[in-house]
Amino acid sequence: MDVIFNEGGVTAPKGFLAAGVHCGIKKHKKDLAVIYSEVLATAAGVFTTNKVKAAPVRITMENLSDGKAQAIVVNSGNANACTGERGLKDARKMAELVAQKLGLNPHDVVVASTGVIGVSMPMDKVRQGIEQCCKSISVYGGADAATAIMTTDTFKKEMAVKLEIGGKTVTIGGMTKGSGMIHPNMATMLCFITTDANIEAKALKKALKDATAKSFNMISVDGDTSTNDMAVVLANGLAENQLITCGTEDYELFYKGFETVCIELAKMMARDGEGATKFIEVQVKNAPDEISAVKAARAVTRSNLVKTAIFGEDANWGRIICAVGYSGIDFNPDLVDIYISSRAGEMILAENGMGLNFSEDKAKAILSEKDIKVIVDLKQGDGCATAWGCDLSYDYVKINGSYRT
Amino acid sequence: MDVIFNEGGVTAPKGFLAAGVHCGIKKHKKDLAVIYSEVLATAAGVFTTNKVKAAPVRITMENLSDGKAQAIVVNSGNANACTGERGLKDARKMAELVAQKLGLNPHDVVVASTGVIGVSMPMDKVRQGIEQCCKSISVYGGADAATAIMTTDTFKKEMAVKLEIGGKTVTIGGMTKGSGMIHPNMATMLCFITTDANIEAKALKKALKDATAKSFNMISVDGDTSTNDMAVVLANGLAENQLITCGTEDYELFYKGFETVCIELAKMMARDGEGATKFIEVQVKNAPDEISAVKAARAVTRSNLVKTAIFGEDANWGRIICAVGYSGIDFNPDLVDIYISSRAGEMILAENGMGLNFSEDKAKAILSEKDIKVIVDLKQGDGCATAWGCDLSYDYVKINGSYRT
Incomplete structure (x- = not known):
């Protein structure tokens, strides 16, 4: 049903x-x-x-x-x-x-x-x-x-x-x-x-x-x-x-x-996060276990550097793998694949922990959409998790930095 | 010597x-x-x-x-x-x-x-x-x-x-x-x-x-x-x-x-943190132990909400006690005193977990300085720690959100 x-x-x-x-x-x-x-x-x-x-x-x-x-x-x-x-x-x-x-x-x-x-x-x-x-x-x-x-x-x-x-x-x-x-x-x-x-x-x-x-x-x-x-x-x-x-x-x-x-x-x-211009879904796949997948997905959605990169429509996979790296989980960085997708298409940015020579134009087109999906494939187990967040924009600073508005 | x-x-x-x-x-x-x-x-x-x-x-x-x-x-x-x-x-x-x-x-x-x-x-x-x-x-x-x-x-x-x-x-x-x-x-x-x-x-x-x-x-x-x-x-x-x-x-x-x-x-x-307009020192005093003091001080310096408040020169002690609250330490919120200070003076904002009717003008004067000190007194033990950070400004978003500058 x-x-x-x-x-x-x-x-x-x-x-x-x-x-x-x-x-x-x-x-x-x-x-x-x-x-x-x-x-x-x-x-x-x-x-x-x-x-x-x-x-x-x-x-x-x-x-x-x-x-x-x-x-x-x-x-x-x-x-x-x-x-x-x-x-x-x-x-x-x-x-x-x-x-x-x-x-x-x-x-x-x-x-x-x-x-x-x-x-x-x-x-x-x-x-x-x-x-x-x-x-x-x-x-x-x-x-x-x-x-x-x-x-x-x-x-x-x-x-x-x-x-x-x-x-x-x-x-x-x-x-x-x-x-x-x-x-x-x-x-x-x-x-x-x-x-x-x-x-x-x-x-x-x-x-x-x-x-x-x-x-x-x-x-x-x-x-x-x-x-x-x-x-x-x-x-x-x-x-x-x-x-x-x-x-x-x-x-x-x-x-x-x-x-x-x-x-x-x-x-x-x-x-509808404060100042958000983009909605971000982060899927972590094939983590050692579900708890690891949750930690990694949440670290990526929380990272100010990932959030500002997506605000800037920058296919900055280095910041994504960096956030997974400090999330506290056990994984092999040399196996990690990273994808981005949106209505404008899907593409792989990094494979086995290394950057691919991807088209900056295509990446920009994908990231210029409002709904962005980031997929991190750890290729190490069957744990998976999805987290959601938003980008970090000037308006976040404006909303929270304006004195007693 | x-x-x-x-x-x-x-x-x-x-x-x-x-x-x-x-x-x-x-x-x-x-x-x-x-x-x-x-x-x-x-x-x-x-x-x-x-x-x-x-x-x-x-x-x-x-x-x-x-x-x-x-x-x-x-x-x-x-x-x-x-x-x-x-x-x-x-x-x-x-x-x-x-x-x-x-x-x-x-x-x-x-x-x-x-x-x-x-x-x-x-x-x-x-x-x-x-x-x-x-x-x-x-x-x-x-x-x-x-x-x-x-x-x-x-x-x-x-x-x-x-x-x-x-x-x-x-x-x-x-x-x-x-x-x-x-x-x-x-x-x-x-x-x-x-x-x-x-x-x-x-x-x-x-x-x-x-x-x-x-x-x-x-x-x-x-x-x-x-x-x-x-x-x-x-x-x-x-x-x-x-x-x-x-x-x-x-x-x-x-x-x-x-x-x-x-x-x-x-x-x-x-x-010299990216986009920083203010330097923030956070002292946590009288925590149950030193590890708790470190966790609390770091949670306050990391909080985007505290950082944007200080950028906005807003004596927002609610965000400070909130960050201590989610830092993972054990403490009694009803004992907490919070002070701010700078070259322009020192003042207490909250006592025993509750806000005082402080002068907004004086708070603004203290926070308009470049070097700000926040003191959180947990009144529960002898653990203390000092952490340093900076505010979160438009320029942080600009520096990190500009595509491949």
Whole structure:
């Protein structure tokens, strides 16, 4: 059974409503969203590995410990990070306000924030925004919610897929924001996925963990891991399929659709990286093992030298092999082949660790496209991995180097 | 006894001669240097940890295995990396040519290169250059040699210190090149240190290893570890001091001078990082241990977000604590104090993990200076470390993103 792409985002699955409003945390743009499931949902989350965890991250980790949630409240414009006891109190208050308005237990509300670090939340505005959202949530509110979490993102990021599981149609929808900043104090990834699948908590947790490793953890914009990163999934069971458990065929079906949503959302984030002019996919093939492939692919997407070379449309394979070389993996440099490809064609730049006398014109034509693929063949085993990133442009410096814009 | 700064570089110690010439690897600028000791010297080297090691790195590792060397040949404009068997043959040939002209054993010649990756060495030009250098080596050639290894460096980097050991004057000189590129294919650190100290091989090796950890390994321009990095020291004993061995007071004296040379040269590299407009020193204090302090300091100097913030003269302590948070160390974010300082003054930005209501004007004044110090006090132990870096400017993108300039 194939995964079918669907219109919409978090409100595409049955029983999910959402809204996004402007409440004044940001000057003009939408800055607060609520997502709501008509019934209590099975829920799972993955969180930043940064030792500095924002207050909403800490509260959400607490609230998801029972594997259940029914609503999500998320704001942009303020990260509620490095805000001490007051920050924790504010994050808890956000959950309480939503719970009150929607008749829920505060422990079933997920709280997330993105924006400036070290400034306390303007709770009056937040309270108003939550009231407004809870009044206006609807099945049509997904796009507004996706818009309300944008920061320097240039487009809203949402998607949905449909698939058949045990004769029932299961829908999975998601929204995310890119590694952008609203104030120059933050880089945050936030991702919220909804599904009407009936799935046990353990299986949902496993799906989120595995798909995160293949998607969100494989993108890099600037190598900085935020204090507020969070990916959360709510599964409300309204598709009425037989309960999905680990290790079954149904799980594999669900996972395929779920991973597709995560990968497509992750790719949107990389494509919309701050100042990006090009989207870069790096495939590492035939590594000694998968972990090595992952390390190598991530080192290439993180390298400032590779990123600036691709911005300059320079077929600079020396920087690519150099990044693989310092990635910490074991490999034989004298076996490495490096290819580039895009809509304009594919070509090999280096073979067995040495440069080929390739056509600079053809390379330039390939690299002048917006979507660039780099393939590194280590010819040493069967480990493979794909990572995504973007180039490093003047605009990245401009966006992050402009004082308090 | 104090370390006294001295004029000159690699030819400041007794018995060292040098020359730097233009032989045509680069279009117009000096591109080949030879350093020579009148007597066989005790020698040690540290090399790139990149799995992709350039041919000269591999030959020099071989040649230094007996702990002896008498000459160094180094070119800029071509890295002789990813050049296969031909590259190894060319690097060996460079040692042979120098040995022939100066009447040495080829195994006593150190070979180093920096420049474009993946292009074979123009050996006719190199041969001419070596002949020219070997003819013209003199005690006045240190500055020319330091000039000949420059790439995108904006100033030549050399220095020397004098100190008294056992009644004898010992001189230590050094030269280095920054993490610049001549072609957009390379980032290399090369450092050559000479001394007339009489020191046993084991002690010299230890001094180089320990000082490298405190100096070259504590700078970051773009986080990319080159295929050609190399720091080599030659000690020819002509100061006639009593042999320095490990664990003695004389060793401590020597080490102090040696570390000073390494740190000052490393700071010159950071100061002259590609596109840099500001020099950044990051001190991490009171970390649980020294390793944690090193990791945290390096994470802050490597962070693109911290680097762009300092370019923008933005007192963005959120990005600093965020980088410490993902550095992989164990610490309590709620204890962290962060300060900035420069010639214009010092101020605290955050205390106990939370932002203070500081004067933006004063912060701006401090950050508008060229030399910026960031102090991160973890208040958890007695580990401390200092790292150096530079800001990330439009010019970094320009230098590395311009196609084949």
